[in-house]
Amino acid sequence: MIRLGLFCVAVFLLSEGVDGLFDTQGPSFVVEPPPRLEFTNSRGGRVDCQAEGNPDPMVDWVAADGSPLSVIPGVRMPMGNGTLIFPPFQAEIYRQDVHAAVYKCVATNAVGSIVSRDVVVKAEINQAWI
Numbered sequence: 001m002i003r004l005g006l007f008c009v010a011v012f013l014l015s016e017g018v019d020g021l022f023d024t025q026g027p028s029f030v031v032e033p034p035p036r037l038e039f040t041n042s043r044g045g046r047v048d049c050q051a052e053g054n055p056d057p058m059v060d061w062v063a064a065d066g067s068p069l070s071v072i073p074g075v076r077m078p079m080g081n082g083t084l085i086f087p088p089f090q091a092e093i094y095r096q097d098v099h100a101a102v103y104k105c106v107a108t109n110a111v112g113s114i115v116s117r118d119v120v121v122k123a124e125i126n127q128a129w130i
């Protein structure tokens with residue numbers, strides 16, 4: 001029984017690779033967001049951010065001052081997978097603090113944390129959208 005147990009551990013180490021278990025690595029961007037995102041209220045916009053590392057990093061969006069973004073349903077939706085979505089919106093709900101603002105992407109794992117360049121977001125009102 002003990003022998004079988006040791007055998008299983010050995011097979012596990014071989015198949016996982018010692019590197020995979022012990023070689024932790026800080027996050028780095030695979031897709032760093034662009035410096036600007038412009039969109040119209042009738043189309044909406046989205047911006048992606050992806051990072052890798054070991055363990056897998058969490059990717060999040062923050063405001064210019066580093067504070068976490070609140071979800072504003074139908075207006076500003078961080079998806080949790082690194083994508084930040086600004087759905088199409090009616091002119092009346094334009095919000096300067098959301099639609100003309102600076103955002104940053106942050107990737108964090110147990111080793112550390114990295115912050116993207118500033119992303120300047122600018123929404124133009126092109127028509128009443130119904």
Ligand SMILES: *[C@@H]1O[C@H](CO)[C@@H](O)[C@H](O)[C@H]1NC(C)=O
Nearest residue numbers: 048049050079080081082083
């Ligand atoms: C994240 O999720 C959203 C909504 O489900 C999807 O549209 C988007 O493509 C995803 N982003 C990535 C990078 O997979």
